[in-house]
């Protein structure tokens with residue numbers, strides 16, 4: 001496992017673990033065979049962990065298709081972003097909405113990248129029909145293509161050993177076995193509308209039980225507390241061995257929506 005000093009995000013993702021990725025990785029065991037991350041999102045932990053062999057997935061199809069594009073066609077991804085970015089500067093905000101309409105029709109991962117980089121406050125938001133519905137960020141230009149190009153190249157070389165899977169977390173981890181590590185970062189149960197799918201809490205607990213039976217190590221990031229609110233949904237104590245509290249920085253969702261900063265704490269559960 002090699003660590004990056006400062007790794008800029010290539011895919012900006014709502015609920016990203018970027019601010020605590022280094023801390024989370026410091027709890028990982030040194031020697032593992034395959035690293036599994038079935039709730040991948042923006043992959044901030046995958047990027048820092050950088051294991052030799054990894055299987056990562058997410059239920060969000062254009063997201064995983066974008067990861068695959070960054071892995072296999074980094075130059076094309078950079079060029080397409082540059083083309084879109086230039087058109088945006090020339091045509092203005094209507095271009096953003098054209099791209100959004102097209103993305104909602106064909107799910108093109110490169111259009112998705114452009115939207116994630118130019119949408120309001122970088123919030124990745126889908127409506128009930130699975131359509132991307134955030135608006136354009138009027139006061140920002142979107143990341144400069146030259147800067148993004150370097151970030152894409154850096155990530156592309158780091159993810160050559162990653163197998164990407166579009167699907168449910170159980171599908172992504174079905175080949176895991178003793179000696180592997182599964183890192184889990186499910187959507188907040190109280191905040192599920194911010195993601196493109198729902199997650200059933202009882203089924204998730206059954207999954208943890210199954211990992212224990214299969215003697216597979218897991219590290220689980222879970223609901224924490226924010227300001228004076230405690231969002232902690234407990235994980236039954238028979239399902240894990242150790243629990244740590246991690247300082248996760250300020251809440252970006254709250255910053256954006258309420259203009260106020262609250263310190264966020266998250267729990268980390270380990271089953272060994």
Ligand SMILES: C[S@@+](CC[C@H](N)C(=O)[O-])C[C@H]1O[C@@H](n2cnc3c(N)ncnc32)[C@H](O)[C@@H]1O
Pocket residue numbers: 013014015016017018038039040041042043044045057058059060167168169170185186187188195196197198199
């Ligand atoms: C909290 S985010 C992960 C953020 C990620 N750790 C990062 O640093 O960017 C949770 C992710 O779980 C995905 N997800 C939701 N339900 C899922 C399911 N049933 N199976 C797999 N992924 C799911 C969402 O699309 C979202 O990307």
